[in-house]
Amino acid sequence: xxxxxxxxxxxxxxxxxxVDTDQIVPARYLYRNRSDGFADxxxxxxxxxxxxxxxxxxxxxxxxxxxxxxxxxxxxxxxxSSREHAVWALIDAGYQAVIAVSFGDIFRNNxxxxxxxxxxxxxxxxxxxxxxxxxxxxxxxxxxETQQVTLPDGICFSFDxxxxxxxxxxxxxSKIDATHSLRSTIDEFEEAYLGRHPWSE
Numbered sequence: 087x088x089x090x091x092x093x094x095x096x097x098x099x100x101x102x103x104x105v106d107t108d109q110i111v112p113a114r115y116l117y118r119n120r121s122d123g124f125a126d127x128x129x130x131x132x133x134x135x136x137x138x139x140x141x142x143x144x145x146x147x148x149x150x151x152x153x154x155x156x157x158x159x160x161x162x163x164x165x166x167s168s169r170e171h172a173v174w175a176l177i178d179a180g181y182q183a184v185i186a187v188s189f190g191d192i193f194r195n196n197x198x199x200x201x202x203x204x205x206x207x208x209x210x211x212x213x214x215x216x217x218x219x220x221x222x223x224x225x226x227x228x229x230x231e232t233q234q235v236t237l238p239d240g241i242c243f244s245f246d247x248x249x250x251x252x253x254x255x256x257x258x259x260s261k262i263d264a265t266h267s268l269r270s271t272i273d274e275f276e277e278a279y280l281g282r283h284p285w286s287e
Contacts, residue, residue, distance in 0.1 A: 087201030089258035093182045093228040095155030099219040100145055105159065106166030107193060111175045124175035150223040157184045158215045158226075164193025164204075173200045183228045185235065187212050198251040201258065203230060211235075211243045230255060 115127040133144050140147045146154075157176070163186040164172060173196045176184065183203040197204045205228060207215070218224050218237055227236040230252065235243045253259075 087258050090182065090201055090203050090230050090255040092230070093155055093203065095182070095225060096150055096153050097156035097158055097215070097219045097224055097226040098145060098148070098151045098154040099216045100157060100159040101216055103160035104162045104165055107164055107169045107172040107190070108166055110164065110172035111169060116169060116171055118171075120174060123178050124171055125178035127171075128175040128179045153180070155180060155182045156226050156228060157181050158212065158219055159184065159186045160212065161187035161209070163189050165190035168192045168196075170196045170200070173197050173202050177202055185212065185215060185228070198255065201255065203228065203255060205235060205245045207235065207243050207245055214241075
């Protein structure tokens, strides 16, 4: 995955809480391979009616949303099933970060593993950002290294992130990659262990 360091771009707001992974990617699209792409499935049933016509009132159907890199939403985003496709769809649609009051645990872990940055802020901070992005194109800056979200007027909000996820995202490294980076240490341990317990070979 690509390293995540500094994200600066258009932001769009989705002022809905408890958005589950079936709303992010409906189950009928789960047959697809990762290489097929999932951008067109993102919020499919929320964005379109059964005949494929756009719901004009849905915020992610606005022209600015087509170029957005940051999604700002409410609490418990990505709850529900464990489908990784929800993260894939956001990435394929161009999103690099999602800012919310809270996330579903599995969604957050899937985001870390795929290079999508989940940012948790206090509710009043998220509401401030939603007000900022409401009504038209608006930019935000998210700096993973300093763990800050910055508005154009200079207001900053700080966020916490697990130290291992922080390092892996900065390096563009999955958990498997991180394990491989410890190959020499693992080999040394195995050699020492087998030397003490030869019957375990």
